[in-house]
Amino acid sequence: MTxxxxxxxxxxxxxxxxxxxxxxxxxxxxxxxxxxxxxxxxEAGVGKTEVAKALASxxxxxxxxxxxxxxxxxxxxxxxxxYQRQLLAIEALRVASGPGQDLSRxxxxxxxxxxLLERPLLAAIRRPEPPVLxxxxxxxxxxxxxxxLLELLSDWQVSIPELGTIEAAAIPHVVLTSNGTRExxxxxxxxxxxxxxxxxxxxxxxxxxMARIPRAGTTLALxxxxxxxxxxxxxxxxxxxxxxxxxxxxxxxGLDIANLHDRPELxxxxxxxxxxxxxxxxxxxxEVTARILGRVA
Numbered sequence: 001m002t003x004x005x006x007x008x009x010x011x012x013x014x015x016x017x018x019x020x021x022x023x024x025x026x027x028x029x030x031x032x033x034x035x036x037x038x039x040x041x042x043e044a045g046v047g048k049t050e051v052a053k054a055l056a057s058x059x060x061x062x063x064x065x066x067x068x069x070x071x072x073x074x075x076x077x078x079x080x081x082x083y084q085r086q087l088l089a090i091e092a093l094r095v096a097s098g099p100g101q102d103l104s105r106x107x108x109x110x111x112x113x114x115x116l117l118e119r120p121l122l123a124a125i126r127r128p129e130p131p132v133l134x135x136x137x138x139x140x141x142x143x144x145x146x147x148x149l150l151e152l153l154s155d156w157q158v159s160i161p162e163l164g165t166i167e168a169a170a171i172p173h174v175v176l177t178s179n180g181t182r183e184x185x186x187x188x189x190x191x192x193x194x195x196x197x198x199x200x201x202x203x204x205x206x207x208x209x210m211a212r213i214p215r216a217g218t219t220l221a222l223x224x225x226x227x228x229x230x231x232x233x234x235x236x237x238x239x240x241x242x243x244x245x246x247x248x249x250x251x252x253x254g255l256d257i258a259n260l261h262d263r264p265e266l267x268x269x270x271x272x273x274x275x276x277x278x279x280x281x282x283x284x285x286x287e288v289t290a291r292i293l294g295r296v297a
Contacts, residue, residue, distance in 0.1 A: 005029060009058070018047070018054035019200070019207045027195040028055065037153050037174035039138075039189065042197035045241015047208075048177040051197070052134035055173065062131040064172070066120040068141035074148055078158060080117045086110040111162035125156060125168035133172040138188075139181040146188055153191045200242065202229045208242060213249050223260045223296050224249050227267070230292035231274060234283060240274040248273035264293055 004012065010025040020028075028051075031038040040048040056063035066077055093106045118126065124133040138146065152158060156168035176192060178184060200208060205225035209216050216224070228245050240248075251270050252260075260267050268289040275281045 004032065004058075012058040013054050014211065016054045016057040017211045018050055019204055019211060020051075020054075021200075021204065024051070024195055024197070027193055031193050032173065034193070035171050035173075037135075037176055037192045039176045039178065039184075039192035039194050040197050041178045041180060041194070043199070043239065043241070044179045045239075045243055046197045046199055047242045048175075048197050049134065049136055050242075052132050052136075052175040052177075055175065056132040059132070061129065061173070062127065063134060064120050064124045064127075064131050065134045065136060068135065068137045068139075068145070070140060070142060072141045072145050074145070076119060077121050077145070078119050079122045079160060080119065081111070082115045082117050086115050089115070113163070116160075116163070121152060122158060122166070124172040124174075125152075125158065126166065127172070128169050130170040130172050133174045135174065135176045137179060137181075138176045139178040139184060143185065146185055150187055150191065153188075199232060199239075200225075202226045205229070205242065205245060209245065209249050212246055213253060215253050216249050217258065220252065220258055220260070221249070224252070226296045227260060227292060228274065230295060231271075231284070234288065234292075236275070236277075236280045236283065238276040238280060240276075244274045244276075260293060260296060264290060267293060 006022070006025045006029040009028050010020055010022070013020045013025070013028075027038055030036075040051060042048055052065075053063060055061075089110050090106055093109060120133070124131055135149070138149075153174065156171055157165055159165050199205075202222070202225040205228065206218075206221040209221040209224060210218065213221075224245065228240060228248070232239050248270060251273050252267075255263075255266060255270070257263055257266060265286075268284075268286050271284055271289065272281070275284055
């Protein structure tokens, strides 16, 4: 993966469908320069995961994703042995060797590369070309797993008792995301560069819409972005993210809406693409929708 300047990164991300602000482009540029992980924090739905996907697209690199969850352990993240194949191999080797067989030879055979199942972290450090490693929602993993990650993110090597130490063939470009479910450790933060991803302003969100759904057109894209900006200022349990904005745009385009003011009743009815709870649907009454739409040019 070639290191790119901030401007190159911004332009290529745009071409890949991700409209980045200058701060994010700078963060990615420094991330590549220093070969350090990049920690992205922000509310759910602001596009943190999309950064890793767009970065992989920009460089034509493989995207390897580790989705974190409570109870995630090293075996699910690093490697496992294929126990079923090992048992079959042991039985076959016993039959083939006959009485008095060398058990150490059987052990060496079944704990070899042939029976190793690599999981995302091991896969990421063994690729000859650096992939983009997305460690998604690290705040959902337990603190013990976070501590395990520290060694990998600093030394770029892992130990497998039966095979020894495996060093990274090429240092992957690592993007970690966090929704702030729990506070991350200072140790992990020190190993990472940091950028907070906020909701885009209306102008940038309109550019995102145009990049992803060109059929929307400039007028509708701006109206949608301004409407969503107004909705986000309401007291909602689940503030709509960029993904929801794109869903709503796709729905409106599919319904042949070119201007929100042409079909205000349909604007209200299609807010189901943005609102995710019964309480939020109740808050966004037809009157509230009309009030926000009235401020949209």
